[in-house]
Amino acid sequence: MWAKDLNDGRSWNGNDNWSLHVSDDVVVVATEVAASSLVLHWVNGSDGADVRPRETVSAPWLLRRRSRCVFTDQHYFVCIDGQLGTMHSLDVHAEKPSFSPTLLDGLDVHLHSNAPFSLESFGSDLLLTSSASSVLLGFVASSKAPVVRKRFSIGTKVYRGSLADVVILFLLKQDAADTLEVRGIDAETLEETAGIGQTVSVPSDLGNLEMAYVYMFHKKDKTLAYRMLLATSDDALSLVQQNGRVTWTREESLADIGHVQMIDLPISEGKTYLEGLYRDLTFHSGNPLTLFMRRISAQLAHLQVLSSSFNGHNTAADDETGPAESLTRDKFNLRKLILILTSAGKLLGIDSESGKFLWKLFLPDLGRNAMMVVQRTTDCRSLPPQVAVIGTSKSNCEGSIVFTVDPMTGRLSGNEGRYHCLGYAVKHAFLLPVEDEDSTRITMLTDTENRAYLFPSTQFAAKSVKNHPQAVHVHSIYQNESKIVGYKAEFVSAESWELRLTDTWTVQLPSDRKIINYAARPAHERVNDQARILGNRSALYKYLNPNLLVIATEIEAEKGAVEILILDGVTGSIVHRVKQRQARGPVHVVHSENWIVYSLWNARARRNEVSVLEMFESGSWRRNETHVSSLDVHGPPQVLRKSFVFPTAIRTMGVTLTERGITSKGVLFGLHNGTIFAVPKALLDPRRPLVPKASDSEEGLFPYIPILFLSPRSFINYNQTVHNIDGLITVPAGLESTCLLFAHGLDLFFTRMTPSRKFDVLADDFDSKLIITVLLGLASAAFLAGRLAKRKRSQSAWK
Numbered sequence: 118m119w120a121k122d123l124n125d126g127r128s129w130n131g132n133d134n135w136s137l138h139v140s141d142d143v144v145v146v147a148t149e150v151a152a153s154s155l156v157l158h159w160v161n162g163s164d165g166a167d168v169r170p171r172e173t174v175s176a177p178w179l180l181r182r183r184s185r186c187v188f189t190d191q192h193y194f195v196c197i198d199g200q201l202g203t204m205h206s207l208d209v210h211a212e213k214p215s216f217s218p219t220l221l222d223g224l225d226v227h228l229h230s231n232a233p234f235s236l237e238s239f240g241s242d243l244l245l246t247s248s249a250s251s252v253l254l255g256f257v258a259s260s261k262a263p264v265v266r267k268r269f270s271i272g273t274k275v276y277r278g279s280l281a282d283v284v285i286l287f288l289l290k291q292d293a294a295d296t297l298e299v300r301g302i303d304a305e306t307l308e309e310t311a312g313i314g315q316t317v318s319v320p321s322d323l324g325n326l327e328m329a330y331v332y333m334f335h336k337k338d339k340t341l342a343y344r345m346l347l348a349t350s351d352d353a354l355s356l357v358q359q360n361g362r363v364t365w366t367r368e369e370s371l372a373d374i375g376h377v378q379m380i381d382l383p384i385s386e387g388k389t390y391l392e393g394l395y396r397d398l399t400f401h402s403g404n405p406l407t408l409f410m411r412r413i414s415a416q417l418a419h420l421q422v423l424s425s426s427f428n429g430h431n432t433a434a435d436d437e438t439g440p441a442e443s444l445t446r447d448k449f450n451l452r453k454l455i456l457i458l459t460s461a462g463k464l465l466g467i468d469s470e471s472g473k474f475l476w477k478l479f480l481p482d483l484g485r486n487a488m489m490v491v492q493r494t495t496d497c498r499s500l501p502p503q504v505a506v507i508g509t510s511k512s513n514c515e516g517s518i519v520f521t522v523d524p525m526t527g528r529l530s531g532n533e534g535r536y537h538c539l540g541y542a543v544k545h546a547f548l549l550p551v552e553d554e555d556s557t558r559i560t561m562l563t564d565t566e567n568r569a570y571l572f573p574s575t576q577f578a579a580k581s582v583k584n585h586p587q588a589v590h591v592h593s594i595y596q597n598e599s600k601i602v603g604y605k606a607e608f609v610s611a612e613s614w615e616l617r618l619t620d621t622w623t624v625q626l627p628s629d630r631k632i633i634n635y636a637a638r639p640a641h642e643r644v645n646d647q648a649r650i651l652g653n654r655s656a657l658y659k660y661l662n663p664n665l666l667v668i669a670t671e672i673e674a675e676k677g678a679v680e681i682l683i684l685d686g687v688t689g690s691i692v693h694r695v696k697q698r699q700a701r702g703p704v705h706v707v708h709s710e711n712w713i714v715y716s717l718w719n720a721r722a723r724r725n726e727v728s729v730l731e732m733f734e735s736g737s738w739r740r741n742e743t744h745v746s747s748l749d750v751h752g753p754p755q756v757l758r759k760s761f762v763f764p765t766a767i768r769t770m771g772v773t774l775t776e777r778g779i780t781s782k783g784v785l786f787g788l789h790n791g792t793i794f795a796v797p798k799a800l801l802d803p804r805r806p807l808v809p810k811a812s813d814s815e816e817g818l819f820p821y822i823p824i825l826f827l828s829p830r831s832f833i834n835y836n837q838t839v840h841n842i843d844g845l846i847t848v849p850a851g852l853e854s855t856c857l858l859f860a861h862g863l864d865l866f867f868t869r870m871t872p873s874r875k876f877d878v879l880a881d882d883f884d885s886k887l888i889i890t891v892l893l894g895l896a897s898a899a900f901l902a903g904r905l906a907k908r909k910r911s912q913s914a915w916k
Contacts, residue, residue: 119165123148123158143168145209147186147194153177157194157214172214174207185236187243191256195243195263197221197236202228204263206256217261224265226252239277240284240304242266251275253286253307267307277304278331278343285310285333287345291326295319299345299361312341315361322477323366324350324461351479352461368477370459374861376489378456379469379848380502380524382446383495444468444475444525446495450851451869455859456524458489458506466527469857469867476527480520482536484509488546490560492521497556501525505560505572507546514538516564519572541570545593548640551585553578561589561606561616569606569616579614590621590687592666594635599626601668603689622689626670630680634669636706636713637686643778644710649733652812659711660732660754664747665692667713669704677701679717681730687747693756695730705770707784714784714801716767725763727825729801732756757803762824765789771845773856773872780854783872785833787842793833793860796825797872839864853877 123146146158155176159168176196178184183199194207196216204224205216221228227249228234234247243254251269256262269275273290284304291297301313328348336342345357352370355363444454454475455467462483466475487508495502506520518536522529529535541564549559559578562570571578582589589606604618626632648656664686672678679700683692699721706715712731719726732754763786771785773795782798805821806813840863848857850869854877860866879885 121160121165123156145188145192147188153180155179157209174214174216176205176216178203178205183234185234187236187238189238189241189243189256191241193256195236197228197234197245199228199234204254206261206263208261219263224252224254224263226250226265239275239286240279242304244275246274267302274326274329276329276331278333280333280335280341283333283341285313285331287313287329287331287343289326289329291319295321297326297347313343315359317357317361317363319349320355320363320366322351322463322479323353323355324463324479324481326350350461350481351463352459353463368463368465368474370461370463371457371465371861371865372863373460374457374843375460375485375487376458377844377846377859377861378489378491378504378524379453379846379857379859380456380491380504381450381495382444382452382454383502383525385445448851449855451855451857453848453857454524455867456489456504457861458487460485462487462508464506464522464527466524467865469859472865472867478522478527478529480506480536482510482512482514482518483520484511488543490546490548490558491524492548492558492560493556495525500555501530503530503557505546507543507562509542510536510538514540516541517543517562537572539570539572541568545591547589547591549582549585549589550587551578551581553581561591563591563593563604563618567593567604567618569618571616576614579608579616582616583608583614590664591618592686594632594668596632599628599630599632599670600624601632601666601684601689603686621687624682624684624689624691629674630670630672632668633671633702634704634706636667636708638663638665638708638710639772639774642709642774643776645778650816652810652814652816658734660734661711662692662747665708667706667708667715669702669706669715671702671704672696677720679704681706681713681715683713683730683732685747692753693730693732695728695756695758697728700726703767705767707770707772709772709782710778712798712801714770714772716763716770716786725766726760727763727767727801728758728760729803730756730758731803759801759803759805759821760823761801764825764827768842769845771847771858773858773870774847774849775856775872776849776851776853780856780871780873783856783870785845785847785858787839787845787860787862791834791838791840791842791864793839793842793845793858793866794827795831795833795870795872800825833858833868833870834860834866837866839866 142162144160144162146160147155153176155174157172157174161168178196178198181198181200184196186194186196188194192209194209196205198205202221204219204221207214207216226245228247229249232248234245237244241255245252245254251273252265253267254263255266257264269288273288276287276289278285278287285301286304288300288302289297295318297317297319299315299317301310302308303310326347327350330346331343333341333343342359347355347357354367354369356365357363453469455469457465457467462480464478464480468475483506487506489504489506492505493500493503501523502525504522504524506522507517510516510518517539519539520529520536543562544565545563547561549561551559553559553573553575554577557573559582560572562572571582590603591606592601592603594601601624602620603622605621606616606618609615609617644661647661648658650656662685666684666686668682668684670680670682672680676699678696678698679702680694680696682694685692697717700717700719702717704715704717706713712729714727714729716725716727735752735755766789767786768789769787773783784796784798784801786794786796788794800819802818805819807821809818809820839860842860842862844861846859850857854871854873854875856870856872858868858870
């Protein structure tokens with residue numbers, strides 16, 4: 118309708134901007150400007166014209182950080198100076214507006230010097246809340262002096278609800294972790310209102326109350342009723358009815374996921390029993406009769422398990438929140454437990470088959486930017502699986518804390534269900550290929566001073582690491598300093614159990630380069646083919662170095678440029694570098710097997726581009742995949758490169774993973790429009806020729822086309838839009854042809870992918886009945902033909 122620039126050439130601090138509707142068509146706006154002053158504007162709400170000249174009022178307390186300002190319905194503009202404990206009020210209807218100071222100590226209201234406080238407008242009153250007190254302030258109509266109308270107990274939170282002329286103040290106090298007391302008082306008389314009080318049983322997985330929104334309405338019998346929307350410290354929203362029942366809860370913390378793990382489910386008790394029987398049968402020595410009886414019992418048990426699987430297959434998946442006992446691995450390991458750690462410090466276990474929550478666990482002592490590592494999987498039959506959650510502490514613990522959780526049940530384990538206080542700040546966590554006596558993967562933790570520790574910190578764990586034949590090399594990326602440093606973890610002495618990190622190499626980039634992204638090969642990736650067979654029957658051996666680290670940097674000079682560095686994480690040597698001028702980020706990069714795919718913005722051509730680098734061994738030398746050493750120097754690899762035009766903006770990237778690496782790879786692109794686009798690796802091949810030869814066609818190379826077209830058949834999520842995709846997590850399934858994909862952003866999406874189609878599974882429309890009928894018919898015909906032939910031979914013999 119209209120717009121008005123209130124800046125008018127002034128230097129505006131931009132910290133706050135307050136507005137108040139004085140009447141139906143007049144708006145009062147107060148804007149903070151430089152020189153610690155306010156400018157009041159009276160604006161016509163219909164056309165934006167000035168109703169009266171603007172006024173400048175001195176307000177020196179606004180320069181202090183601890184100041185809060187609000188409007189009230191009585192046309193007062195009120196500011197609280199938290200540093201000096203002063204309240205400043207201004208009547209916007211006065212001919213010459215000016216602030217009137219009032220000491221809060223005179224009202225018996227005290228603010229601590231550094232403690233936070235809040236100021237809210239409750240109609241004509243003000244609610245001042247601090248750690249020491251919570252008071253309701255009002256103004257005397259005759260003298261315009263502030264007064265304390267009511268004091269509330271510490272811990273009570275006050276919210277305003279209104280319906281027509283009825284205004285009620287709702288008093289909420291969380292006495293215990295699972296109990297919320299609700300009371301209501303009339304905003305006019307400050308007397309308790311009947312029918313409002315209730316006790317809400319808060320679920321144990323929710324945090325403390327942060328905010329409440331009250332909606333009041335009339336029932337059919339004209340009685341007053343209300344609902345409350347509660348926002349808790351775990352970033353969850355819950356709707357509470359007047360009877361105290363929690364109708365629903367939305368886990369809004371899932372919009373800010375910090376870490377995701379997809380964990381295999383345990384096998385069923387019957388299969389575990391069968392494995393034990395066959396293990397005993399294999400390694401047991403005894404007389405033949407005993408072995409025969411064990412074989413018969415194993416076969417009977419196998420038959421029982423097979424019949425039970427036909428009777429109750431996947432019945433547990435139909436339950437809304439089935440217990441942990443019903444979580445069993447299916448035949449092809451397609452069902453997973455999705456373990457999610459949010460930035461709010463909440464752990465959630467989701468069944469990938471139904472998408473429903475199996476359990477929720479809120480860790481209020483855990484800070485943001487936490488890490489999560491799987492220390493023990495479900496393959497260990499004697500002990501439950503274990504996940505370690507590592508992060509900063511919000512409690513009295515100095516340094517970082519560690520929670521150990523059973524991912525199948527969501528129960529805390531160890532230290533009587535509490536956390537482990539480490540006493541140092543953890544910077545990185547690395548899983549070592551060593552286990553302790555409880556089949557727990559040992560985790561190496563490094564602090565901000567580059568010291569190393571083991572978790573669990575037992576003598577057995579230190580001995581296992583010391584006896585491990587391979588050295589432990591780690592690296593740290595300092596994005597602010599544009600530096601990458603490699604370390605070697607070693608014990609202080611042969612007799613000591615104390616670890617230390619020794620600098621082995623440092624790559625210091627120039628000051629005009631900024632690290633914007635980095636990637637490494639997936640830790641559990643399997644490579645099936647170590648070479649590519651060419652059309653002329655020769656071979657190109659892949660450069661399969663699992664220690665490679667890909668660093669994407671942006672260069673500010675030279676009209677902008679992007680440089681990709683490929684480093685060896687053990688030696689720090691630069692294996693290869695490629696630079697593209699007049700380009701800038703964001704740069705997304707994935708690394709798999711011997712190839713790297715990255716995307717960038719070509720500023721010169723004004724388009725998104727995707728480039729692929731593929732590395733092969735130089736000459737005829739072949740790297741031994743079973744024993745890879747970065748110290749074996751055989752010259753730099755042969756690197757091939759191709760670039761393609763991508764028609765839209767990219768938000769994130771991923772790569773498919775399968776159990777044995779036989780299936781063709783696919784590159785996943787999370788787009789800004791919420792779709793997930795899959796491109797076969799064969800299309801991102803740097804060896805695609807412009808004019809294919811006969812040998813290229815025999816090898817299966819496509820002609821080079823510089824544009825990647827978005828085919829609707831390649832959209833993984835079809836019409837299920839995933840807004841603001843932040844990550845694409847892939848894990849292999851039990852079927853080699855199948856890869857499991859989990860995408861998260863503002864939405865969650867899970868699906869199965871078959872990059873090379875289902876080559877190891879019969880099609881859904883496979884006519885098994887026809888095949889069985891034909892086989893039975895052929896068997897019957899063969900049997901009948903045999904009888905007839907035998908009868909004919911018998912008759913011929915009697916002649």
